[in-house]
Amino acid sequence: MDDHFGCNNYETKYTRRDFLTRTSLGLGAVSLASLLNPLGMLGKAAGGEKQIIESASGSGILGQPHFLPRAKRVIYLFQSGGPSHLDLFDYKPLLNKMNGDDMPESARGGQRLTGMSSGQSSFPLAGSSFSFKQYGQSGAWMSELLPYTSQVVDELCFVKSMYTEAINHDPAITFLQTGSQFPGRPCIGSWLSYGLGTDNQNLPSFVVLVTQGTTGQPIYSRLWGNGFLPSEHQGVQFRAGQNPVLYLSNPPGVEPDGRREQLDFLNKLQEAQYDEFEDPEIRARISQYEMAFRMQTSVPEIMDTAGEPDYIYEMYGEDSRQPGTFAANCLLARRLAERDVKFIQLYHRDWDHHGGLPQGLPKRCKETDQASAALIMDLKQRGLLEDTLVVWGGEFGRTSYSQGKLTATTYGRDHHPKCFTVFMAGAGIKKGTSYGLTDDFGYNVIQDPVHVHDFQATLMHLMGIDHEKLTFKHQGRRYRLTDVHGEVIKGILA
Amino acid sequence: MTLAASTQWDIFLGRFHPLIVHLPIGFLLLAVLLWALAWRRQNPHLQQAVGYSLLLGAVSALASVGLGLLLAGSGSYEGSTLQWHKWLGILLVAVSFAAWYANQYLHPARPRLQAGLMGSVVGLLLVAGHLGGNLTHGPDYLVQHAPAVVQKLAFYENQSPARQFSGLSPDTIQLYGHLVRPVLEARCASCHNEQRSQGGLVLTDPGSLLKGGDTGPAITAGAAHRSELLHRVTLPRRNEKFMPPRGEPLTYYETKLLEWWINSGASFDQKLTAYQVPADLKQVLQNDYGLRLDPVPYLETAEAGPFSEHLIGKLREQGFRVRKISQDKNFVEVLYVGSPDELNAAKMEALLALRDQVAWLDLSQAQVQGQVLAPVAQLPNLTLLRLDQTGITDQSLGYLLPLKHLEALSLVGTAITDAALDQLRSLPSLRRVYVWKTAVSPEAVTALKTARPTLEVDTGFRFTSN
Numbered sequence: 001m002d003d004h005f006g007c008n009n010y011e012t013k014y015t016r017r018d019f020l021t022r023t024s025l026g027l028g029a030v031s032l033a034s035l036l037n038p039l040g041m042l043g044k045a046a047g048g049e050k051q052i053i054e055s056a057s058g059s060g061i062l063g064q065p066h067f068l069p070r071a072k073r074v075i076y077l078f079q080s081g082g083p084s085h086l087d088l089f090d091y092k093p094l095l096n097k098m099n100g101d102d103m104p105e106s107a108r109g110g111q112r113l114t115g116m117s118s119g120q121s122s123f124p125l126a127g128s129s130f131s132f133k134q135y136g137q138s139g140a141w142m143s144e145l146l147p148y149t150s151q152v153v154d155e156l157c158f159v160k161s162m163y164t165e166a167i168n169h170d171p172a173i174t175f176l177q178t179g180s181q182f183p184g185r186p187c188i189g190s191w192l193s194y195g196l197g198t199d200n201q202n203l204p205s206f207v208v209l210v211t212q213g214t215t216g217q218p219i220y221s222r223l224w225g226n227g228f229l230p231s232e233h234q235g236v237q238f239r240a241g242q243n244p245v246l247y248l249s250n251p252p253g254v255e256p257d258g259r260r261e262q263l264d265f266l267n268k269l270q271e272a273q274y275d276e277f278e279d280p281e282i283r284a285r286i287s288q289y290e291m292a293f294r295m296q297t298s299v300p301e302i303m304d305t306a307g308e309p310d311y312i313y314e315m316y317g318e319d320s321r322q323p324g325t326f327a328a329n330c331l332l333a334r335r336l337a338e339r340d341v342k343f344i345q346l347y348h349r350d351w352d353h354h355g356g357l358p359q360g361l362p363k364r365c366k367e368t369d370q371a372s373a374a375l376i377m378d379l380k381q382r383g384l385l386e387d388t389l390v391v392w393g394g395e396f397g398r399t400s401y402s403q404g405k406l407t408a409t410t411y412g413r414d415h416h417p418k419c420f421t422v423f424m425a426g427a428g429i430k431k432g433t434s435y436g437l438t439d440d441f442g443y444n445v446i447q448d449p450v451h452v453h454d455f456q457a458t459l460m461h462l463m464g465i466d467h468e469k470l471t472f473k474h475q476g477r478r479y480r481l482t483d484v485h486g487e488v489i490k491g492i493l494a
Numbered sequence: 495m496t497l498a499a500s501t502q503w504d505i506f507l508g509r510f511h512p513l514i515v516h517l518p519i520g521f522l523l524l525a526v527l528l529w530a531l532a533w534r535r536q537n538p539h540l541q542q543a544v545g546y547s548l549l550l551g552a553v554s555a556l557a558s559v560g561l562g563l564l565l566a567g568s569g570s571y572e573g574s575t576l577q578w579h580k581w582l583g584i585l586l587v588a589v590s591f592a593a594w595y596a597n598q599y600l601h602p603a604r605p606r607l608q609a610g611l612m613g614s615v616v617g618l619l620l621v622a623g624h625l626g627g628n629l630t631h632g633p634d635y636l637v638q639h640a641p642a643v644v645q646k647l648a649f650y651e652n653q654s655p656a657r658q659f660s661g662l663s664p665d666t667i668q669l670y671g672h673l674v675r676p677v678l679e680a681r682c683a684s685c686h687n688e689q690r691s692q693g694g695l696v697l698t699d700p701g702s703l704l705k706g707g708d709t710g711p712a713i714t715a716g717a718a719h720r721s722e723l724l725h726r727v728t729l730p731r732r733n734e735k736f737m738p739p740r741g742e743p744l745t746y747y748e749t750k751l752l753e754w755w756i757n758s759g760a761s762f763d764q765k766l767t768a769y770q771v772p773a774d775l776k777q778v779l780q781n782d783y784g785l786r787l788d789p790v791p792y793l794e795t796a797e798a799g800p801f802s803e804h805l806i807g808k809l810r811e812q813g814f815r816v817r818k819i820s821q822d823k824n825f826v827e828v829l830y831v832g833s834p835d836e837l838n839a840a841k842m843e844a845l846l847a848l849r850d851q852v853a854w855l856d857l858s859q860a861q862v863q864g865q866v867l868a869p870v871a872q873l874p875n876l877t878l879l880r881l882d883q884t885g886i887t888d889q890s891l892g893y894l895l896p897l898k899h900l901e902a903l904s905l906v907g908t909a910i911t912d913a914a915l916d917q918l919r920s921l922p923s924l925r926r927v928y929v930w931k932t933a934v935s936p937e938a939v940t941a942l943k944t945a946r947p948t949l950e951v952d953t954g955f956r957f958t959s960n
Contacts, residue, residue, distance in 0.1 A: 062821070063818075063821070064817070064818045064819065064820050064821050065819070065820045065821065066820065066821050066822065067820050067821070067822045067823075068791070068793050068794055068819060068820045068822070068823060068825070069819070069820065070791075148957055151957055151958060315955075315956070315957065370957070373957070374957075377955035378955070380952060380955065381906070381928065381930040381952055381953075381954045381955050382882075382904075382906060382928070382930070383880060383882065383902070383904035383906055383928040383952075386878065386902055386904070386926070448777070464819075464820055490777075490780045490781055490786075491777045491780065491781065494788070
């Protein structure tokens with residue numbers, strides 16, 4: 001038995017490897033650094049003063065943001081499935097003029113297509129069947145499908161030149177949320193929670209709200225997973241109904257006092273175990289138990305929107321009275337923002353209109369248009385848009401050509417990674433503007449391309465974080481949200 | 495016939511100079527090496543080879559000089575570097591013939607003379623050759639990628655085209671001096687400088703720029719479309735007149751910059767602030783030069799001194815949650831979390847321990863009555879103040895008037911009236927005021943917006959019916 005435990009380092013606090021790592025990081029690291037960069041010892045290091053900040057556990061590893069933040073919290077209204085930029089924001093009259101014509105090979109440029117339309121013998125261009133008009137002082141072109149968002153365009157900044165590397169839903173959403181197409185990396189909210197901690201001790205710093213009862217491509221919890229970061233930084237999903245957070249409420253017959261006593265005793269055991277093994281996950285577990293206990297009172301208070309006046313419900317739309325809808329989630333997002341939750345992630349599904357777009361898209365817009373605009377303006381009138389960033393967008397765009405047959409009444413659009421539109425509002429964003437341009441087919445970016453990593457870098461920048469300096473060492477190398485890429489898009493900053 | 499007419503023998507032959515010139519370099523260095531070897535070993539056979547090498551070197555040097563004079567005559571090269579190169583080259587021919595003569599007929603009677611002549615050959619060869627290299631490749635060619643120590647010894651300053659101006663404010667930056675000239679220097683000046691004015695054009699100083707080249711002026715102020723400079727860099731790449739003939743073409747933004755500079759009058763001394771910068775160029779200046787023409791938030795330019803951590807604890811006892819806003823500055827945000835009706839003037843006075851540091855202050859939902867707000871007047875760096883649902887009155891807003899840098903003020907759900915808005919008019923930095931759920935009238939808001947067009951007053955939001 002002893003041998004078995006010894007083999008697994010079960011009874012040793014420090015392994016040989018730990019010892020070497022810890023001691024060699026003292027003197028050894030200094031001498032190695034000076035070998036590699038002799039000038040660094042004499043004065044200012046040649047590479048500037050970038051220091052790598054990392055740690056194995058704890059909340060708010062940075063203490064404070066690197067530099068003055070423009071935003072203190074983010075609300076990300078994620079539209080899963082890939083909303084058609086061509087039918088909502090990116091007005092392309094040429095598509096209507098050439099409706100039904102085959103798309104010129106030069107515009108496609110031999111780009112890879114999904115298996116769903118690559119076999120098509122022709123690629124007929126599909127003009128939007130929805131009319132566009134200019135709105136607001138900024139004169140932004142908006143589709144008739146978004147009558148409410150059209151009223152607030154002067155608060156928004158449209159990034160029309162977003163592009164991604166993935167061509168299918170799962171890798172594309174994973175890429176946008178975690179900076180990698182492969183599952184397993186921490187998502188944006190987890191990175192922010194890890195870097196900045198929480199401003200409200202009674203609520204998690206990262207909350208997820210998913211529209212319930214919709215179909216479409218699945219949304220799964222690893223999209224708000226912490227990856228290799230300590231597990232208290234994973235997003236906590238709030239649901240509509242009796243149990244907003246699963247397994248949070250006490251079982252029948254257990255009173256809060258009893259629960260408290262139980263937790264106190266459990267904490268003693270956990271601390272003892274931590275003293276023994278120094279496993280940071282034990283700390284994460286303690287803080288999660290404690291957070292859950294506090295959430296037993298804070299979450300019902302958040303979810304109870306009965307006190308909201310009627311005009312607020314009217315502003316967000318009638319849907320907002322129906323728990324679990326996108327509109328109700330928008331209202332909850334505002335309430336969470338008021339309570340200083342750092343990252344509020346909403347998901348709405350079913351924007352994946354491969355066919356029957358003219359029939360399907362209006363439904364999604366009806367579900368989201370009014371509430372999205374209302375959220376932005378409600379935050380504004382409360383002075384919260386001063387330091388809240390709101391983002392609206394999906395994981396990719398849709399093709400200018402029709403997938404399947406183009407008829408007088410209907411068409412479909414396939415996935416399109418080479419350009420799509422995202423809009424932002426709030427803290428630090430240059431409102432009433434549009435950034436980047438696509439060609440007349442709405443197929444290629446022709447000015448100011450914004451890669452997914454650039455978008456992520458900008459989001460971190462607005463939160464006061466240098467995306468290159470927030471890292472975590474895992475499996476022998478340092479990881480960050482933007483991998484080794486990402487440029488802050490200065491052009492959209494106010 | 496047309497072919498014969500276009501043949502310019504002098505230039506055609508002259509351009510063989512850079513090829514032929516390597517012969518004397520090789521022969522003469524070989525001669526010196528052989529001579530040194532022969533002198534050391536006292537070997538008469540080697541001694542013979544020295545004579546041949548010297549003669550070959552001298553003759554090929556003469557040929558090089560001839561071709562060089564033809565090339566210089568084409569007018570593509572000018573300036574003092576050319577003059578030095580020419581005369582040192584001619585001197586080298588004379589010295590190498592002298593060395594050959596001395597080697598054949600005076601040696602070994604005059605070993606010192608021979609040594610002196612051989613030394614002069616090497617010296618002249620190195621100096622004249624180096625100057626020639628400078629003429630062909632530009633004076634920075636050798637040191638551009640040298641180690642820092644060598645660059646320092648050569649008094650070389652690295653001039654990267656994408657200068658970063660983040661530290662400078664737009665009113666100190668000259669459009670020509672800081673933005674246009676670096677582009678010309680990086681992309682054009684290797685051929686169009688005073689030493690080597692290809693096509694008679696020099697692009698390194700204002701005078702020559704205006705004078706232009708053989709085909710006329712390079713720029714027409716105010717009319718980029720009639721300016722040869724812009725014309726040449728925007729020709730199709732395969733056109734033989736396309737500039738630059740080798741290497742990367744000018745980037746879209748470099749072209750844009752030149753175009754805008756010419757169109758706006760091609761001034762050589764105007765500051766950037768004298769111009770209305772178009773939106774696309776604004777973005778270029780921001781991305782490529784780190785130059786922000788739009789106003790920078792006050793806090794990014796201001797500084798506050800460090801403070802001791804125990805102050806945070808002391809203020810905590812008074813009901814304030816104090817947090818440093820960022821690592822790079824000492825500014826703090828303050829949130830009152832104490833009991834709403836216990837906020838009083840004494841507690842607010844305690845905040846003055848951080849008088850320079852408080853940048854964001856949130857007193858929402860507390861009882862802010864009477865004199866309580868008075869100490870706020872002494873927080874010079876306050877930029878954001880939230881007084882939502884507090885008991886403030888129009889009079890107490892008078893305390894805010896000394897706040898020169900207050901940018902945003904939230905007064906949602908308070909009892910303020912039109913009189914309050916009148917007072918706010920005189921806050922110089924105020925950009926956003928939130929007065930939803932107050933008794934402020936639409937007329938007062940309109941009046942304030944007229945008086946202060948840059949000020950945004952939010953009175954709440956309603957969708958217009960669809």
